[in-house]
Amino acid sequence: MARRDFSASRIPGFATVAILVFCALYAPIVILVAYSFNVGDSIAIWEGFSFRWYPIAWNNEQVREVTMRSLTVATIAALIATTVATLAALGTTRRRKTRGQTFIYLMINQPLMVPEIVTAVALLIFFASIKVATGYQGLAYLIAAHTAFCIPFAYLPIRARLEGMDTTLETAAADLYATHWQTFRFVTLPLLMPGIIAGLMLAFVTSLDDVVITLFVKSAGQDTLPTYMLAKIRRSVSAEVNAISTLLLLLTVVLLTAFFLLTRKRE
Amino acid sequence: MPADAVIEARAARKVFRTGQQTVVALNDVSIAIRKGEFFTLLGPSGCGKTTLLRLIAGFETPSSGQILLNGNDITDAPPNLRPVNTVFQSYALFPHLTVRQNVGFGLQMQGVAASEITDKVKRALSLVRLEDLADRKPQQLSGGQQQRVALARALAPSPEVLLLDEPLSALDLKLRKEMQSELKRLQHELGITFIFVTHDQEEALTMSDRIGVMSKGSLLQIGAPREIYNHPVNRFVADFIGETNLIPAEVRNAKATIVRNVSIPVDPASPEGAHTLAVRPEHVRIVPVSGDVPLTAKVGESVYFGTDSHIQLLLADGTEIIARHQNEATGGEVPPPGTEVGVAFAPGAVQVLED
Ligand SMILES: Nc1ncnc2c1ncn2[C@@H]1O[C@H](COP(=O)(O)OP(=O)(O)OP(=O)(O)O)[C@@H](O)[C@H]1O
Numbered sequence: 125m126a127r128r129d130f131s132a133s134r135i136p137g138f139a140t141v142a143i144l145v146f147c148a149l150y151a152p153i154v155i156l157v158a159y160s161f162n163v164g165d166s167i168a169i170w171e172g173f174s175f176r177w178y179p180i181a182w183n184n185e186q187v188r189e190v191t192m193r194s195l196t197v198a199t200i201a202a203l204i205a206t207t208v209a210t211l212a213a214l215g216t217t218r219r220r221k222t223r224g225q226t227f228i229y230l231m232i233n234q235p236l237m238v239p240e241i242v243t244a245v246a247l248l249i250f251f252a253s254i255k256v257a258t259g260y261q262g263l264a265y266l267i268a269a270h271t272a273f274c275i276p277f278a279y280l281p282i283r284a285r286l287e288g289m290d291t292t293l294e295t296a297a298a299d300l301y302a303t304h305w306q307t308f309r310f311v312t313l314p315l316l317m318p319g320i321i322a323g324l325m326l327a328f329v330t331s332l333d334d335v336v337i338t339l340f341v342k343s344a345g346q347d348t349l350p351t352y353m354l355a356k357i358r359r360s361v362s363a364e365v366n367a368i369s370t371l372l373l374l375l376t377v378v379l380l381t382a383f384f385l386l387t388r389k390r391e
Numbered sequence: 392m393p394a395d396a397v398i399e400a401r402a403a404r405k406v407f408r409t410g411q412q413t414v415v416a417l418n419d420v421s422i423a424i425r426k427g428e429f430f431t432l433l434g435p436s437g438c439g440k441t442t443l444l445r446l447i448a449g450f451e452t453p454s455s456g457q458i459l460l461n462g463n464d465i466t467d468a469p470p471n472l473r474p475v476n477t478v479f480q481s482y483a484l485f486p487h488l489t490v491r492q493n494v495g496f497g498l499q500m501q502g503v504a505a506s507e508i509t510d511k512v513k514r515a516l517s518l519v520r521l522e523d524l525a526d527r528k529p530q531q532l533s534g535g536q537q538q539r540v541a542l543a544r545a546l547a548p549s550p551e552v553l554l555l556d557e558p559l560s561a562l563d564l565k566l567r568k569e570m571q572s573e574l575k576r577l578q579h580e581l582g583i584t585f586i587f588v589t590h591d592q593e594e595a596l597t598m599s600d601r602i603g604v605m606s607k608g609s610l611l612q613i614g615a616p617r618e619i620y621n622h623p624v625n626r627f628v629a630d631f632i633g634e635t636n637l638i639p640a641e642v643r644n645a646k647a648t649i650v651r652n653v654s655i656p657v658d659p660a661s662p663e664g665a666h667t668l669a670v671r672p673e674h675v676r677i678v679p680v681s682g683d684v685p686l687t688a689k690v691g692e693s694v695y696f697g698t699d700s701h702i703q704l705l706l707a708d709g710t711e712i713i714a715r716h717q718n719e720a721t722g723g724e725v726p727p728p729g730t731e732v733g734v735a736f737a738p739g740a741v742q743v744l745e746d
């Protein structure tokens with residue numbers, strides 16, 4: 125008789141469902157990447173292999189402009205969000221547990237639970253009044269909005285790392301004459317680094333592909349890469365968008381690989 | 392206060408509140424630890440040993456009472472301002488630092504000059520014989536080696552007092568014995584006061600200058616190993632330290648009546664009334680039945696331990712006594728079960744317990 129231990133693979137239909145889910149996850153991406161190498165204009169009819177869409181995308185002045193804007197917003201928003209999230213995570217894991225703990229978690233993770241469209245509308249109204257009062261129209265609104273919804277994405281991995289950390293190490297540091305600041309600087313922070321980097325990358329990627337909130341908050345001429353692609357695709361379907369998407373995908377893969385290698389080396 | 396006390400606890404009390412429950416982890420403990428001594432806190436799990444160490448190290452503040460260092464009140468001083476270092480049970484080595492950096496951590500935090508750190512780290516590593524592994528990370532070391540790094544790290548800043556919370560409990564028996572003598576050697580060489588926590592009574596007896604026996608948050612007895620072993624103050628201490636026979640008796644006029652009409656002489660200073668007698672198994676003698684020996688017993692099971700055997704003896708009223716019998720090379724024979732034998736106690740071996 126075979127092993128009788130529980131194994132998910134023995135549930136009827138398990139393999140079928142697994143394969144379907146994988147197809148749903150990856151088939152569209154595979155097709156997107158494949159058509160970025162299509163010779164023709166179509167994103168539905170394969171006409172032969174070519175790299176031509178990449179130089180076309182790269183030489184498009186507008187693509188460059190929106191890419192730079194996206195990267196600027198994502199970098200600044202991710203950095204601020206990660207800093208805030210690190211402090212929030214320290215505040216929620218490195219002090220005495222209080223009654224309102226769960227409430228605080230909910231408050232920090234608010235952007236994950238409130239529908240994005242609600243946040244978008246709220247920000248639109250809020251920023252509109254500031255715009256009227258100050259006359260400032262710049263990129264700061266977009267950065268502020270991105271920072272806000274990136275915080276929970278940065279917060280989650282950092283908090284997970286802090287909670288998994290042995291607090292005896294911090295006690296040991298204090299025992300060895302470290303002040304609070306030295307304990308943080310020489311023990312907590314280095315051990316927290318993989319969590320911070322993960323948080324930073326999650327925040328960066330989340331900001332990079334945001335559409336809804338950006339659409340509501342941006343001023344005229346402040347398209348980011350995703351809103352630009354959306355506008356372009358509305359006008360005419362072009363394999364240029366596939367090429368840009370493929371490059372974005374590549375960036376994500378590179379970031380993830382870098383993170384993986386980085387954390388593995390530390391262990 | 393005692394003039395030579397380096398650490399003193401005065402009525403130190405610690406109460407933990409978890410939800411509705413309150414736990415009295417330390418119940419007004421007073422103790423004075425002498426400069427340069429090897430002091431052991433001994434007691435069963437949960438009796439408050441770690442809590443007392445944490446109060447001394449400054450990781451916890453007492454609910455009431457005081458902690459003094461060289462006569463100065465340090466009750467509210469944070470751990471980084473106390474010249475007291477800890478060897479943690481889990482070692483708590485910094486995983487992102489090398490052995491060398493771990494050992495130098497305390498000195499670095501104190502702002503000691505780099506060249507001096509190098510020298511002191513080198514000396515600390517040679518004390519624990521780990522010079523060759525200085526550039527490894529803690530994960531690349533065996534348990535015993537990690538233990539020695541933890542020791543070197545705590546010793547490097549030359550603390551006045553070293554706290555060791557069951558530092559040997561994770562090691563196997565052989566390594567444990569090795570580290571026991573290593574610790575004794577270090578303590579002797581450095582002259583630092585060691586406060587050592589264990590729940591292993593043998594470890595406590597062999598290593599300590601003095602032992603404090605704890606139970607349920609209270610210190611029951613403080614004394615040299617010999618004193619604690621030979622003159623336990625109560626039933627708990629007698630039972631916890633070594634093996635002991637506890638015999639109910641009626642004490643009057645320096646005589647303890649055990650079984651009906653059989654009484655044995657005890658210390659005249661002993662308390663009177665219904666008490667428990669404590670006698671160590673090695674002080675119980677099996678002798679031939681004769682008129683000189685009032686106490687008789689029936690031999691029960693015996694258990695062989697190599698160098699000696701433990702023989703069960705049943706008194707007339709059913710009280711069970713264990714006698715330790717040396718197994719001589721010639722094969723000193725153990726009386727067979729059922730034999731009627733006489734029982735005698737070594738002079739001064741019978742202790743009347745307060746409770
Ligand atoms: N932070 C805490 N919160 C609540 N109760 C605690 C806390 N720390 C210790 N206690 C309780 O205090 C009592 C004494 O604990 P302590 O850790 O000092 O025991 P111990 O003698 O070191 O035991 P062991 O030999 O198992 O390490 C225990 O009942 C424990 O449950």
Ligand SMILES: [Mg+2]
Pocket residue numbers: 440441442556
């Ligand atoms: Mg303990």
